[in-house]
Amino acid sequence: MTITDFLLLAAAFVLLMVAIGLARILYGPADVDRILSVQLIGSGGVAVLLLLSVGMNLAPIMDVALMLGLLATFLAVTFLRDEANSSSISPSTTEER
Amino acid sequence: MTLIFACEVVLAGLLLAIATWTIVARTAFAAIVLFMVYGLLLAIVWVALSAVDVALTEAAIGGGVTSMLLMGAATRLRAPKTPVADVGLPLKIAAGLLCALVTTVLGAVVFFLPDVAPTLAPLAKDNLAASGLGNPVAAVLFVFRALDTLLEKVVLLLALVGVWSLASDEAWGGVPGLPVYARPGPILVFLAQILPPIGIIVGIYMFWAGATQPGGAFQGGTILAAVWLLTMMARLQDLPAINARWLRLLLVVGPTAFLAIGLAGFFIADSFLAYPPGIAKPLIIVVEATLTLSIGVTLALLVAGPPERLPQR
Amino acid sequence: MRLALDIITVVLVSAGGFFFMAGTIGLLRFPDTLTRLHALTKVDNLGLGLIVFGLLPQVESRLGALKLIAIWLLVQMSGAIVSQLIAQAVRRSGRQT
Numbered sequence: 001m002t003i004t005d006f007l008l009l010a011a012a013f014v015l016l017m018v019a020i021g022l023a024r025i026l027y028g029p030a031d032v033d034r035i036l037s038v039q040l041i042g043s044g045g046v047a048v049l050l051l052l053s054v055g056m057n058l059a060p061i062m063d064v065a066l067m068l069g070l071l072a073t074f075l076a077v078t079f080l081r082d083e084a085n086s087s088s089i090s091p092s093t094t095e096e097r
Numbered sequence: 098m099t100l101i102f103a104c105e106v107v108l109a110g111l112l113l114a115i116a117t118w119t120i121v122a123r124t125a126f127a128a129i130v131l132f133m134v135y136g137l138l139l140a141i142v143w144v145a146l147s148a149v150d151v152a153l154t155e156a157a158i159g160g161g162v163t164s165m166l167l168m169g170a171a172t173r174l175r176a177p178k179t180p181v182a183d184v185g186l187p188l189k190i191a192a193g194l195l196c197a198l199v200t201t202v203l204g205a206v207v208f209f210l211p212d213v214a215p216t217l218a219p220l221a222k223d224n225l226a227a228s229g230l231g232n233p234v235a236a237v238l239f240v241f242r243a244l245d246t247l248l249e250k251v252v253l254l255l256a257l258v259g260v261w262s263l264a265s266d267e268a269w270g271g272v273p274g275l276p277v278y279a280r281p282g283p284i285l286v287f288l289a290q291i292l293p294p295i296g297i298i299v300g301i302y303m304f305w306a307g308a309t310q311p312g313g314a315f316q317g318g319t320i321l322a323a324v325w326l327l328t329m330m331a332r333l334q335d336l337p338a339i340n341a342r343w344l345r346l347l348l349v350v351g352p353t354a355f356l357a358i359g360l361a362g363f364f365i366a367d368s369f370l371a372y373p374p375g376i377a378k379p380l381i382i383v384v385e386a387t388l389t390l391s392i393g394v395t396l397a398l399l400v401a402g403p404p405e406r407l408p409q410r
Numbered sequence: 411m412r413l414a415l416d417i418i419t420v421v422l423v424s425a426g427g428f429f430f431m432a433g434t435i436g437l438l439r440f441p442d443t444l445t446r447l448h449a450l451t452k453v454d455n456l457g458l459g460l461i462v463f464g465l466l467p468q469v470e471s472r473l474g475a476l477k478l479i480a481i482w483l484l485v486q487m488s489g490a491i492v493s494q495l496i497a498q499a500v501r502r503s504g505r506q507t
Contacts, residue, residue, distance in 0.1 A: 008101065009100065012104045015141070022131075025130055025134075037134070045137050058147065059310075063311065063312060064140060064144060066299060067303070071156060071160060074161065074292075077288065077331075079130070081172070081330060082172055084280070085278065
């Protein structure tokens with residue numbers, strides 16, 4: 001097995017882990033738990049793309065990883081918006097360090 | 098190569114599973130998260146097929162902007178002002194029949210694909226040097242089929258006008274109703290301060306790199322739109338009124354520059370959207386730079402939605 | 411030399427994959443949102459970090475290596491901030507551990 005094969009296998013493995021982690025979207029009792037899956041696919045997707053970039057020897061794939069990293073953050077903030085807006089009013093605990 | 102084949106089969110199966118799951122998800126929120134996952138998985142599929150430009154756009158639009166649009170729609174639907182009428186059975190049957198028809202036609206097309214795909218790719222590659230660009234996708238977009246790209250950018254503007262036309266008469270010209278954080282905490286504000294500079298650099302890099310490697314105005318513009326929306330959601334910036342002059346200028350500067358250079362082609366080159374040899378690349382860079390700005394502003398405003406209130410004077 | 415680099419890559423990428431697996435298992439098995447979040451942050455930090463360090467020996471250009479590290483730092487930073495936001499959302503909604 002060459003190093004290229006190993007990297008592609010590692011990419012498949014991480015992708016499989018992410019796929020399994022998506023079950024949290026199914027089970028997660030609250031919406032916040034589903035946002036955790038967004039985080040997982042963000043980091044996992046970046047890992048898969050970086051492994052594919054080096055494994056397939058195509059450097060531009062790293063740009064896709066860069067875009068994915070930025071967008072996953074951005075989407076997590078968007079998805080959290082409703083959670084934050086509809087939560088009950090709590091005292092100054094939200095402002096503490 | 099059976100290892101690669103096995104991975105591709107697993108990827109395809111995963112895609113199908115996510116797509117089915119998106120449809121049968123119980124809540125709108127779960128469905129939107131799954132749709133975003135679907136878009137990102139599709140981007141990985143494009144990467145596996147070595148179509149990196151498409152992967153960039155899929156991750157940006159399919160995974161990013163569309164999910165934002167859907168999230169905004171779900172937010173508005175959470176507190177419906179008018180009761181939502183239930184769809185009758187005949188309409189459901191008609192929709193099902195339409196979906197079955199489209200699926201059958203697509204399946205038949207895939208089944209009867211010719212052995213050698215008709216493609217202009219070798220022709221594009223041969224003439225790439227004449228265009229001065231290094232990225233064949235950029236060459237197709239801005240040199241060989243520039244008219245299509247120009248029309249697409251105009252269609253994007255028309256879509257924005259269409260979204261604006263959903264506003265009530267009193268709110269026309271006002272501020273879009275993008276749902277924002279009611280009480281942005283210091284953590285969110287920190288994120289919204291640190292991410293935009295990175296996003297701007299990445300956006301400009303993507304547009305600049307698009308001349309010689311995968312990237313381009315659309316991908317760069319999407320990142321710019323995303324970080325602008327982030328600052329607006331964290332209330333570091335107010336949403337602009339849609340009749341603000343600077344906003345309208347930014348929206349049209351891209352298509353206008355494209356159109357102007359196209360018309361100049363009548364005088365300095367052979368025909369509409371032709372480039373004089375030698376300065377083709379600088380002209381295309383100018384067009385792409387202005388387009389990046391315009392696309393960024395257009396996409397952000399598309400997500401922000403129609404105006405809902407007049408600006409406070 | 412090539413073999414030594416390849417061995418480093420295999421070891422580090424495998425370790426990174428292990429943390430991905432640990433994070434996914436944590437996401438699915440831990441009882442509470444906050445504990446699941448804790449499992450996820452390991453994925454961002456260690457999983458992706460080890461994979462990035464494992465890929466560094468395989469990248470030819472210095473710019474590519476810098477890009478890899480930059481992507482990792484970006485994902486780590488935004489992951490850390492989004493984790494704080496998620497924890498805040500959980501806290502505000504009143505569902506404590």
